[in-house]
Amino acid sequence: MPDSKKNESVIYRCPMCLGTLNDVTIDADACGIYRCLKCGYNGDYDNLMIKYAEFRSRYKLMKVRLTLEDQRKM
Amino acid sequence: MILNLVHRAALTDTYRFQQKCAHDLKLKTTVYISSSLLKNEKVISMVKADQEKYGDEVGIWIDRLPGMPSTMVWLLSEADKMKTVKYSIDKYKEVFGHAPKAVSNYVLDAHLIRMIKEYCPEVTICVAGCFEEGVKVFHGCNNSWYLFSEGMSWNPWYPSKTQSIRPAENEEDWAGVVAVPHLSRDLVLAYEGRNDFFASHPANVQRGLANEGMIHEYDYNLADQYRMQGDYNDGFSYYQIHVSSGWLHHNHNIIDCDEITYTLYRDTLEYMAKLRDEGEVVDMYMSEFAEYYKKTVPIGKADIAVGKDILYGSGKHYFWITNPDYRVLIDAFQGGSIGDLRPYAGKYESFTGTDSESLTMNSYPYIIQSQYRTGVKNHFQDGSRTTVFVKHNGEEKDMCMYPSKVAAVRRDNGEVELDLTPVKIAFSDGFTVKIQTNYMFSGKGRITVARRILEKSEANAELQFTEYVKGCYGFTEYPENMKDIVLASDNGEKLYYGYTDKTLAAEGGKTVTVSIPQITTEVELCAVNVEPDRAEVSDGSLFSPYYTMKLHYTLKNEEEVKTCLTVRKMKV
Ligand SMILES: [Zn+2]
Numbered sequence: 001m002p003d004s005k006k007n008e009s010v011i012y013r014c015p016m017c018l019g020t021l022n023d024v025t026i027d028a029d030a031c032g033i034y035r036c037l038k039c040g041y042n043g044d045y046d047n048l049m050i051k052y053a054e055f056r057s058r059y060k061l062m063k064v065r066l067t068l069e070d071q072r073k074m
Numbered sequence: 075m076i077l078n079l080v081h082r083a084a085l086t087d088t089y090r091f092q093q094k095c096a097h098d099l100k101l102k103t104t105v106y107i108s109s110s111l112l113k114n115e116k117v118i119s120m121v122k123a124d125q126e127k128y129g130d131e132v133g134i135w136i137d138r139l140p141g142m143p144s145t146m147v148w149l150l151s152e153a154d155k156m157k158t159v160k161y162s163i164d165k166y167k168e169v170f171g172h173a174p175k176a177v178s179n180y181v182l183d184a185h186l187i188r189m190i191k192e193y194c195p196e197v198t199i200c201v202a203g204c205f206e207e208g209v210k211v212f213h214g215c216n217n218s219w220y221l222f223s224e225g226m227s228w229n230p231w232y233p234s235k236t237q238s239i240r241p242a243e244n245e246e247d248w249a250g251v252v253a254v255p256h257l258s259r260d261l262v263l264a265y266e267g268r269n270d271f272f273a274s275h276p277a278n279v280q281r282g283l284a285n286e287g288m289i290h291e292y293d294y295n296l297a298d299q300y301r302m303q304g305d306y307n308d309g310f311s312y313y314q315i316h317v318s319s320g321w322l323h324h325n326h327n328i329i330d331c332d333e334i335t336y337t338l339y340r341d342t343l344e345y346m347a348k349l350r351d352e353g354e355v356v357d358m359y360m361s362e363f364a365e366y367y368k369k370t371v372p373i374g375k376a377d378i379a380v381g382k383d384i385l386y387g388s389g390k391h392y393f394w395i396t397n398p399d400y401r402v403l404i405d406a407f408q409g410g411s412i413g414d415l416r417p418y419a420g421k422y423e424s425f426t427g428t429d430s431e432s433l434t435m436n437s438y439p440y441i442i443q444s445q446y447r448t449g450v451k452n453h454f455q456d457g458s459r460t461t462v463f464v465k466h467n468g469e470e471k472d473m474c475m476y477p478s479k480v481a482a483v484r485r486d487n488g489e490v491e492l493d494l495t496p497v498k499i500a501f502s503d504g505f506t507v508k509i510q511t512n513y514m515f516s517g518k519g520r521i522t523v524a525r526r527i528l529e530k531s532e533a534n535a536e537l538q539f540t541e542y543v544k545g546c547y548g549f550t551e552y553p554e555n556m557k558d559i560v561l562a563s564d565n566g567e568k569l570y571y572g573y574t575d576k577t578l579a580a581e582g583g584k585t586v587t588v589s590i591p592q593i594t595t596e597v598e599l600c601a602v603n604v605e606p607d608r609a610e611v612s613d614g615s616l617f618s619p620y621y622t623m624k625l626h627y628t629l630k631n632e633e634e635v636k637t638c639l640t641v642r643k644m645k646v
Contacts, residue, residue: 007331009324009331009332010324010329010330010331011324011325011326011327011328011329013326013327013329018283021210021214021267021268021271022213022214022215022216023215023216023281023326023327024216025326038216052283052329055283056283056284056286058386059283059284059385060385060386060387061291061292061295061383061384061385061386061387062284062285062286062289062291062292062385063286063289063291064291065291065294065295066291066295066298066384067298068298068301068302071295071298071302071382071384072302072305074382074384074389
């Protein structure tokens, strides 16, 4: 699922730089390809969303509610 | 858990949205006005109107004035800091008719706190540092965020007079205000990752992509991680939500649309209000909290935190303790090694700004930092860390490779005791030994580690233990100049640090020490209950710039080996 519908007011970040935990904003060129100024990443909007989803896959508990009681038992 | 909710006044729709959320939920809110907005009539009348209607506390977000360098307030010259303090306090008094009680910024260095308190004794509380913000955030912000505040508490503290993030030893040493961290940061991920991804700040969590659209369980889980700390601190726990309005609209670090960002913020406050209604959270104004803290938490009391991974599912546990002598992080996953050690007992002094030799650096120096300074060996050699090597029949095992967890934490008469879960070590000849690591944190800078032998597969088997401390000193991930450090053993021999890789070995010795004049700190490793065969302390090399302390024990029927690591102020 994408973060949100493609929304012109949203500023995106380079997913490859994000992978190194660096925040670098990224814009699309006239053909709709996002190109990073700092690294070699290039990809269209759909690819950007795929890369963000890959980044998130590290958070295995992201959708799990861990209450106080759950955490005490962890 | 106590909640401080903080908003920063701005003429924006997002600020109005934040205020509406707080007021609808009847959450006590502290509003900060930045110094340069104190003359803005629109801002002042808006803030005053909210104050009258809802009771908001109003404080100063002390910030550089027009014409001063484009920098953070704690990085100004001494003269500009003083000018800012005087202007801000005077203007606040003129506008509100009384003195402020809360004056804050992300970091306040020791001199700025002194100037504020001297000029306005009525000030009782300051936001004055960011837990584990420094190197990783600098990198994460494209090497452009010069905020170095590592080595402090995750919790409120009494700042000392000579280094603002060092907790005061006593009344005399205390700068006179209660300091609180900016936000509450994840007790695992602020160490392993970026503290500005994993904080009590829904937009920070979005920055770390730890939400998926409107799904944001982590915001609730983190609040509960902090609630759990009451279990270890006589019921006391503290949480701060503090989001400036710029985060909620068209922010360059957020890839969600504003609707999602707004919803996550409101949901988080709703959770706080729900907990308050259930009696689980007490919301306070900041100055109200200062009075509560002074009544409840005496100067010098140890703060404890247990960090359990609530996002990655690694199962890791970390244990933190802060007292006026040190801040220690025990990495349970690495067999209970020390992953970070800040020797407050050395009373390293520093302030920041253009008149300071430290310039931007307000971090308290470490002597062990296993994330920045290698820790366990991966490429060349290991780096700063502790461990015990267990040797049987010529085969040696490193305790760092045996994951454990926090089993129990006890407080007794100012001492704090930590038990880790036992680990079982198996050798290639079939021999096994079950060892439990226990720590005792007591006064005079002592950290006593006990290795308890719970079970041996062969009752009379001989074991060699080497308690091992590899240290350095530093502020960032780069090494500092180690020359002038002195290594010594208890037979009177000394070795001057010179990157020579030499070792000083004392047969039958039981103590080794390292003196680090750069941070006015002395570190000692001393046997407690078993006579070591040999004590060693080693110089490093330029490709491995550490000092190494070792105590070698031979164990036959002993059930426990205790070793004490002490940090103290270096005698000059
Ligand atoms: Zn990039």
